[in-house]
Amino acid sequence: MRSSAEPAVERAEALVEPLGHVARMRELLGSAARERLPHALLFTGARGVGKFLAARWLACGLLCTTQRSGALGPCGTCGGCRQFTTGNHLDVFAIDDEGERIRLKKIAYRPDHEEPEAVEAERFLATRAAAGGWRVVLVRDAERMLDEAQNAMLKMLEEPGRKALWILTTAQPQALLPTVRSRCIAVPFDALSPEDCATVLARHGLALDEARSLAVWARGSPGLALWLAARSAKELRGVLQVVLAGATPPLDAARALMEIEGDFTGSTPREIARDRARTVLDLALEVGADALRLAAGLPPSGLAHGDLVAGLPATVRERGTGEFGRKLAALLETRADIDKNLDPQSLLDRACLTLAP
Numbered sequence: 001m002r003s004s005a006e007p008a009v010e011r012a013e014a015l016v017e018p019l020g021h022v023a024r025m026r027e028l029l030g031s032a033a034r035e036r037l038p039h040a041l042l043f044t045g046a047r048g049v050g051k052f053l054a055a056r057w058l059a060c061g062l063l064c065t066t067q068r069s070g071a072l073g074p075c076g077t078c079g080g081c082r083q084f085t086t087g088n089h090l091d092v093f094a095i096d097d098e099g100e101r102i103r104l105k106k107i108a109y110r111p112d113h114e115e116p117e118a119v120e121a122e123r124f125l126a127t128r129a130a131a132g133g134w135r136v137v138l139v140r141d142a143e144r145m146l147d148e149a150q151n152a153m154l155k156m157l158e159e160p161g162r163k164a165l166w167i168l169t170t171a172q173p174q175a176l177l178p179t180v181r182s183r184c185i186a187v188p189f190d191a192l193s194p195e196d197c198a199t200v201l202a203r204h205g206l207a208l209d210e211a212r213s214l215a216v217w218a219r220g221s222p223g224l225a226l227w228l229a230a231r232s233a234k235e236l237r238g239v240l241q242v243v244l245a246g247a248t249p250p251l252d253a254a255r256a257l258m259e260i261e262g263d264f265t266g267s268t269p270r271e272i273a274r275d276r277a278r279t280v281l282d283l284a285l286e287v288g289a290d291a292l293r294l295a296a297g298l299p300p301s302g303l304a305h306g307d308l309v310a311g312l313p314a315t316v317r318e319r320g321t322g323e324f325g326r327k328l329a330a331l332l333e334t335r336a337d338i339d340k341n342l343d344p345q346s347l348l349d350r351a352c353l354t355l356a357p
C-alpha cells in the first residue's frame, strides 16, 4: 500500500470484517462484479462506527484474487489479500494519517511540492494497476481536506480512470465542498445494534458488562466506545452525576475530573490536560443533552445516559428544559475555549460550576 504519509514504512493491519456493515459492502462488491460500481463513494456516519474498517474490507475485496462463488469478500489468504494486510499492495493509495489536515500535495501533483519519495493521488491514478485489477484511493476523515485539496480532486473524482475507485469516509459530510459531495455516491452507515457493538468491544478484551454499558453510551459506535473506555468513561460519569446532583462542591469535582487516569493523547502535560478537559466536556455535553431530553418528557430507557439522568434527585430533574438549555449553551462555549488554548483546569472549573444546580 502506498501511503502518502510514510511511503517507506509498511504497517501490517489485520483485516477485520466490519460487523454490522458486511451486507452493504457485499452489495458494493456485487456491483463491482457487474461493472456497476460508481467511481467515488462517500461513507458517512458517526465517528467510530466502522466506516474506515469497512472501506478497507471493501478495498481488499476488490483486490482479492480468489474467486469464491457466493462469498463476496476478501479471502484473507491470497497474494492480493496478504499484500493488502501487510501494507504492501501497490494498487492502494491510503490517506489515513489521523488528525492532520490533508493538504493539496497529498492529492495533486505540483512540481514545486515534490519531495523525495512522496506520492500523491494524481500520479497514483495516472499509473497502471500493478496487479492488473482495481486501484483504490482511501481517504480517512475526508473533512480534513483543505479547500484547495478538495478543488484539485474534482476532476479525479469524476474520471479516476478505468477500474479505479475513491472511497472517502467522514463523520461530517457537511464540512466537505458541495462540489465534492455531488461527485460521490453517499453510503450512509447506521449505528450498530447494542449487541453487535458489545460483540466488537468484547473482541477487544472488554468484559461483557462493561461492553454493554459502553455500547449504549457510545450510541452503537464501537470506535467511540473504545475511545471512552480508554478514558475511564465510567469514573468520569460518576463524577458528573454527583456534580449535577449538587452532592459535591463543583471545584472539588473539577479537580477530581482532572485527576482521573486514562489513556489521553498528547506528548506534553499541557496537551494531556487539554485532552482530559475535552473528553470531560464532550461527555458532559452528552449527559446534559440527555438531562434536557428527560426534562422534555422523553423516557430514560431511550437515552444513552438515561440511567445517569434518571438517577438525579427529582428537584434537579424537574428544573425544566430552560435551565438545561442554558447549561448546555454555556458548556458549548467552554468546549470551544479549549481550542483557544485557555487553561484546561480553569475550563473544567467553569464546566462544573455550570453543571451544579
Ligand SMILES: [Zn+2]
Pocket: 063, 064, 065, 066, 074, 075, 076, 077, 078, 079, 080, 081, 082
Ligand atoms: Zn484474497
